[in-house]
Amino acid sequence: VIARAKGGSILFDEVGDLGEAAQGKIVRMLDAMGDAAPR
Amino acid sequence: MTPHAPEMTTGAFDMDGTVLVADDDRTIRTVLTQALTRAGCKVHATSSLMTLMRWVDEGKGDLVISDVIMPDGNGLEMLPKINENRPGLPVIVISAQNTIMTAIQATEADAYDYLPKPFDLPDLMKRAARALDQKRRATPAPTPAEQPGPAQQEDLPLVGRTPSMQALYRLVARVMNTELPVLITGESGTGKSLIARAIHDFSDRRTLPFVVAAPSDLEGMDGPSR
Numbered sequence: 001v002i003a004r005a006k007g008g009s010i011l012f013d014e015v016g017d018l019g020e021a022a023q024g025k026i027v028r029m030l031d032a033m034g035d036a037a038p039r
Numbered sequence: 040m041t042p043h044a045p046e047m048t049t050g051a052f053d054m055d056g057t058v059l060v061a062d063d064d065r066t067i068r069t070v071l072t073q074a075l076t077r078a079g080c081k082v083h084a085t086s087s088l089m090t091l092m093r094w095v096d097e098g099k100g101d102l103v104i105s106d107v108i109m110p111d112g113n114g115l116e117m118l119p120k121i122n123e124n125r126p127g128l129p130v131i132v133i134s135a136q137n138t139i140m141t142a143i144q145a146t147e148a149d150a151y152d153y154l155p156k157p158f159d160l161p162d163l164m165k166r167a168a169r170a171l172d173q174k175r176r177a178t179p180a181p182t183p184a185e186q187p188g189p190a191q192q193e194d195l196p197l198v199g200r201t202p203s204m205q206a207l208y209r210l211v212a213r214v215m216n217t218e219l220p221v222l223i224t225g226e227s228g229t230g231k232s233l234i235a236r237a238i239h240d241f242s243d244r245r246t247l248p249f250v251v252a253a254p255s256d257l258e259g260m261d262g263p264s265r
Contacts, residue, residue, distance in 0.1 A: 001252045008247030009239040011232060017254050026257070030220060 002029070052078040052164045056101035056171040060084040061091040062133070063109050067156075071104060074164060080171075088112040095121055100128065102151075102170050104163075107134035107141060115141070118148035129170035133158055139197045142208035143215070143241050153212075155205040196237045197230075207234070215242040 002010065015023060058080045060071050068084040075082045083099065085091055088109045094100055103121065105114040114132060121130055129151035134141050137155030145153035152166050197208070214221055215238050223231045232251070239249045 001250060001256050005248050005250035008244050009235070009242070009249050011235040011249070011251045012257070013232065013251050014254050015257075018257055022257060 002033075052168050054078040054080050054164075054168050054171055056174070057081040057083065057099060058167065058171075059091055059094050059100035059103045060105075061088060061103070061109065061114065062086065062106040064106070067106070067133075070160065071163075074160060075167065078164060078168070080167075086110065088114060088117055092117060092120065095125055095128065098125075101174050102167060103128060103130040104167065105130060105132060107132060107136055115144050115148050115150075118145075118150055122149050127174065129174055131163070131166060131170060133163070137200050137205055137208075138195055139208040139211060139237065139241075140195060142205070142212045146212035146215075153209065155200070155208075196233055196240065211238055211241065214238060 107114040135156040
């Protein structure tokens with residue numbers, strides 16, 4: 001999913017339905033990708 | 040179209056500077072002239088964009104408050120010329136054309152601020168005071184880059200002219216070209232996905248992919264976080 005959005009935007013739909021652990025992973029993943037992360 | 044709460048007092052504002060007001064509605068000109076003068080400003084008001092541009096070119100004014108649709112032109116189309124001739128001169132755009140496109144076009148044209156009509160006079164005065172204060176301390180702003188128009192008026196993804204929608208349009212315009220992640224909250228069915236799509240479609244990323252990750256796509260991410 002992230003690869004498909006490269007350079008563009010990604011919508012994590014209904015992210016509130018995910019567990020806290022998964023939400024944390026998403027945040028850390030985006031942080032780790034820095035400027036290369038989709039918005 | 041008249042400002043909200045015309046009876047309110049503007050004595051709380053202590054402002055200094057010359058304000059150029061351009062609006063074809065005489066009531067708006069009168070209200071703004073009275074309020075700004077009472078606050079301590081010198082005001083030049085006109086119903087003509089040509090007159091406004093002449094004043095700008097002559098070096099008059101520390102702040103411009105301009106309508107968009109004027110008898111002799113479009114105020115938004117004048118913004119690049121104002122920015123070119125008078126870098127750092129703040130322009131507050133007021134408009135009854137209160138769609139998301141106006142908010143975005145005003146932002147893209149480097150307007151200092153945008154207020155849909157009918158506007159709240161104390162709110163406008165507060166923004167004018169801030170603009171004058173920043174102008175006093177500001178260095179000249181760079182000339183804005185040419186930006187292509189992202190969509191036609193009839194293709195608007197978001198509709199509505201209520202104050203809450205206007206606030207939303209302003210937010211979309213502010214974040215669309217930032218690198219910031221945006222958290223969109225709201226009840227189911229209120230249009231969160233539409234907002235996300237609009238932010239993408241109006242941004243510089245509009246030609247790049249927009250991907251929706253449904254919860255099912257992310258199921259594998261559940262579990263231990265470290």
